[in-house]
Amino acid sequence: MKVSRNRVILSINSSPICEIGPDLNPVLSNLLAPPILFFFLGVFATLVRSDLEVPSPLPRLFSLYLLLSIGFRGGAELAHSDPEHSALALLAAVSLACLLPLWMFFVLRRRLPNADAAAVAATYGSVSAVTFVTASAFLERQHIQSSGFMVAALAVMESPAIVIGVILARRFGDNAALDWKHLLKDAFLNGSVVLLLGSLLIGSVTTTAGSDSVKPFISGLFPGMLCFFLLDMGMVAAKRLRTIREAGLFVILFALIAPLINAAIAMAVAWVMRLPEGDAFLLTTLAASASYIAVPATMRLAVPEARPSLYLPMALGITFPFNIVLGLPLYLSAIEYFWRK
Amino acid sequence: MKVSRNRVILSINSSPICEIGPDLNPVLSNLLAPPILFFFLGVFATLVRSDLEVPSPLPRLFSLYLLLSIGFRGGAELAHSDPEHSALALLAAVSLACLLPLWMFFVLRRRLPNADAAAVAATYGSVSAVTFVTASAFLERQHIQSSGFMVAALAVMESPAIVIGVILARRFGDNAALDWKHLLKDAFLNGSVVLLLGSLLIGSVTTTAGSDSVKPFISGLFPGMLCFFLLDMGMVAAKRLRTIREAGLFVILFALIAPLINAAIAMAVAWVMRLPEGDAFLLTTLAASASYIAVPATMRLAVPEARPSLYLPMALGITFPFNIVLGLPLYLSAIEYFWRK
Amino acid sequence: MKVSRNRVILSINSSPICEIGPDLNPVLSNLLAPPILFFFLGVFATLVRSDLEVPSPLPRLFSLYLLLSIGFRGGAELAHSDPEHSALALLAAVSLACLLPLWMFFVLRRRLPNADAAAVAATYGSVSAVTFVTASAFLERQHIQSSGFMVAALAVMESPAIVIGVILARRFGDNAALDWKHLLKDAFLNGSVVLLLGSLLIGSVTTTAGSDSVKPFISGLFPGMLCFFLLDMGMVAAKRLRTIREAGLFVILFALIAPLINAAIAMAVAWVMRLPEGDAFLLTTLAASASYIAVPATMRLAVPEARPSLYLPMALGITFPFNIVLGLPLYLSAIEYFWRK
Amino acid sequence: MQAMKRVEIITDAAAQTEVIGLLDSVKVTGYTVFPVLSGRGERGERSGDSLTSAFSNLHTLTVCSSEEADRIVELCRPVLKRFGGICLISDCVYVKH
Amino acid sequence: MQAMKRVEIITDAAAQTEVIGLLDSVKVTGYTVFPVLSGRGERGERSGDSLTSAFSNLHTLTVCSSEEADRIVELCRPVLKRFGGICLISDCVYVKH
Amino acid sequence: MQAMKRVEIITDAAAQTEVIGLLDSVKVTGYTVFPVLSGRGERGERSGDSLTSAFSNLHTLTVCSSEEADRIVELCRPVLKRFGGICLISDCVYVKH
């Protein structure tokens, strides 16, 4: 089977069986993209218990690279952005990150202890950089433009939900004193925020000659590095998925439905603010995504009684695969439908 | 000294001493290729006991990369292959992998305990991906075409010899019960087979746009990554070589002669099947190569009484360097001689 | 703010505030280069105690890559070098490496124990490959040519100062017997010297086809890899800087002034030898730079009473940042001033 | 050679600053931290994840006097309560440089 | 604080599933696995290879009762016979969260 | 099961050849080397640096007879004097393959 740009030709021995024209199903087109296929390869390897492994800390190389690359390229595009427009979009992003945890917390605490409810709310209020990066690659394959400042939106959406989550855990939980200094430092100065915002800044202030010199590294390698990283993510997701059965049906359903609700809310906000299609799509993806790096790092210190064995499998084992495989084409279709109406 | 395409000019201060024309000695041309030179640099560093080191797990990055890259590119070329032709070549590959261990086992057990004989037979019946990859780079430098399905041949030749080896060890050894399920899983689902076949499949089903996007990563970096990896292989090979003296002359001779015999058998098969030059060369190289990743991983569990300190130095310290330095040009010369007759 | 080639335009909302013409301040131009900016990002991350981290051994990947790349490219250019010229420059380099430690040792022992004085003298007599690499990238951005044999100068300057340092420590210290064999081996066969000289040799003997094949890896990725490495160096430098306060004002001043004196001496030598601007600049940078890999590795064995907690923070926390941020533009301005007079 | 106590604490990597803090407060003469590959206990399987470090443990060893050991055990309890893990004490003799 | 046994097994990484299996069969309350850089014993030098993992060891520690320790030793013998390595037992006291 | 001594040496990675050398000279039957993440002692904080390895420690364990342990301690002193670190001895019993 070969797919050339907008045509899929299912064939045996090069004789076409069926042909899918320009309006190729976006789900199928996404499924056949190399990063997604490598994600499935990772899942497969874990399911059949192969000894395939991307040994630690190699996956950290890929994640550092992806943050640096997406930040730098976003920064280089920032110059061409309309500042008023950017400010509005960032405001929308921060508001979403602050408000989404609230509805989730009050739904979750009907079934979960307060600490766990707060941690899950923080997880789904915060964002996943790899989901964002996969969404950008998806947009590029669809030849849809997006703005550099959406990388800033990614950066500013990581921390607020964490702070809200910890406050909720304290307010409705043990009511212990809050170590604000540590909390804010851990939330706002965690490694991925610093690298992302730093690269963004660097990309926007460096010389064009400097920017050109790093292009082969920063842009050229990007899709390949994403493949490698998603191969590893597939293995991690499948491992976490194994442990989720114990958590029960409620959390599994939550991990599937919360992204859809958050995506719908984000779409409404984007629609009101008249964001262009590409930016609206990225904002929607951010809202729908769940954090699995920054949130556990902070939560384990601030709310150690919340169980990582609950919120991590939800984010990594269910929501992440759901978003990159089905969510991305779904969100884009919805946006195209409403925006072109 | 500079070598430009097919001409070697040995010079001092740019004044040519001697000139070697278009029919440049292929051994010399191979010796001057960057990957081979870096291999020697690694050997040198270990021999002089320099503290140069490619610390673990960085070499795993290179080997994962090489498997992913060779698999993906093979898959992308699969579409252009004649399916009948491919099926025949794969059949030949599997047959070789099943039959070669047999002659070796019965020769080896005259001098070695059964368990060791079986492990060495499995080692030389299975294949080395890096040898294959170096052979592909060698072919490219000679501007000789080969087919994408030869990557599939690499993948299908890894496992059968392992299974045969374990069966031989049991049949002629302790006759203990065989844990077939574990054995087949370990042999056929080991990491390198899964990554190789997976990448092959991905390369063959992905869209052309997807395929183009990863090209800078997957094709552009390939020769450089191979250099880096062979630098490390040179160090490992030299370290293993040190320990081989204890093993005695018989195994050293075996490690040099078995590849030649296996290569000759593979050439005969390729000749009968009328494989084109490039494919015949790759099949020959596969038959001549010895495994040092998949075989020990499985053997240590299935036949723990076989000594890795015997079969690993043979494969890594003798056969691997012999193949990439002298074997490749030798096999190609032989094939060119017979095929063009 | 955007800087295009030789013009800096400070602007708010794209309306220029001030414009800096072709004779752009080289300090500013250097400050805006991506590698330097990433260095500052690393420093910032450590100062605010972010958990950003490039986990070990990933930084080793970058340093191995930089040595391999700079060596190979130097070797490829060696063919075009005037051999007499090269020999003279190498002689100058070796002489500097042997003589610079002497003046420093006799100054340092007025305030420090002999062992420490010898170790610091060796540190500043030897060289830093990353400083050299950053200087090469700086030259390239200024479109100034340099010769491939300057990479050889880098390689030959690493070891002599170490040997001199150990001899000084023994002669003026405990006067214990010197294990010459180990010392020379550790100094001249340390990993970075072997990789650098090896890659140089490989780059100079390989075929042009071979050389072209690795170009995307060796040249294309170079500026990006340097950014990644300097991000880590920024973190390491800031960490070491923290511990230097205990060492006192004398060593801090030494770490700032010694590079300037060594640079001035090297400039004088380069001037006498009529080296072209680019080569003079690189020789000056080498003299001004301080070693933090080869020297500690050897010193800790040969002179274990010398405190790494003294000489490492000096080299890493003060001299390295000083050189790459202010030193490079300063040395180049001085050379341009004198050479063009 | 002095008779000493060998105190080992295995707990969540997230608790590391607290563990070092309690050793500091007891003023031990030194300690050593070792990496842990994986572990199992009441909180289930724990093996460091390439992405999150959420399930990784660390192992801290300190050689100290019997009184110091007792104080470490007391200070350790609340940390182990919050983060899980164990604290071992055994006898040893000790040579210092 | 309870008096316990500290049982340590150092053996080939390939035997790890069997080691965990035998600890499971004894129903220990927990265990911890540590990485090993290199080792030497009757089977010569063993240091993990960047390519093969063929010569790498692992170190497994479990704190358990004296009876459990005895059973582990019994179950351990055939594993050590096949894969090489050692099993150490020493005394300790133990604080659990 | 034999009663043995468990001897552990924690010192600068630079001293590793000397440590192995002294174990060889005592003719111990085996030893195991473990990685160390970080440590603190009289020479301050020591944590392996990604660039230099200048501040990294290693941990070497050998199980040996009481006489061997005594000789190791003697040979160890000058090494610890030059490179810093500690040497621990405790009791254990031992099962070999």
Ligand SMILES: Nc1ncnc2c1ncn2[C@@H]1O[C@H](COP(=O)(O)O)[C@@H](O)[C@H]1O
């Ligand atoms: N009995 C034990 N022996 C050795 N290690 C243990 C034991 N119990 C717990 N651990 C270690 O302590 C960690 C945390 O234990 P827990 O809080 O019980 O899950 C485990 O992951 C193990 O690494």
Ligand SMILES: Nc1ncnc2c1ncn2[C@@H]1O[C@H](COP(=O)(O)O)[C@@H](O)[C@H]1O
């Ligand atoms: N006496 C010992 N002390 C410490 N570790 C040992 C000892 N003997 C063996 N080992 C460890 O066990 C591994 C396997 O031992 P062996 O099977 O005797 O080669 C060695 O590589 C060492 O890591």
Ligand SMILES: Nc1ncnc2c1ncn2[C@@H]1O[C@H](COP(=O)(O)O)[C@@H](O)[C@H]1O
């Ligand atoms: N009391 C102790 N307990 C555990 N480890 C220690 C102790 N003292 C020193 N060490 C270890 O030995 C190393 C060197 O110690 P020192 O030479 O005192 O700085 C330290 O970095 C620690 O890893």
Ligand code: NA
């Ligand atoms: Na979200």
Ligand code: NA
């Ligand atoms: Na073979």
Ligand code: NA
């Ligand atoms: Na210098």
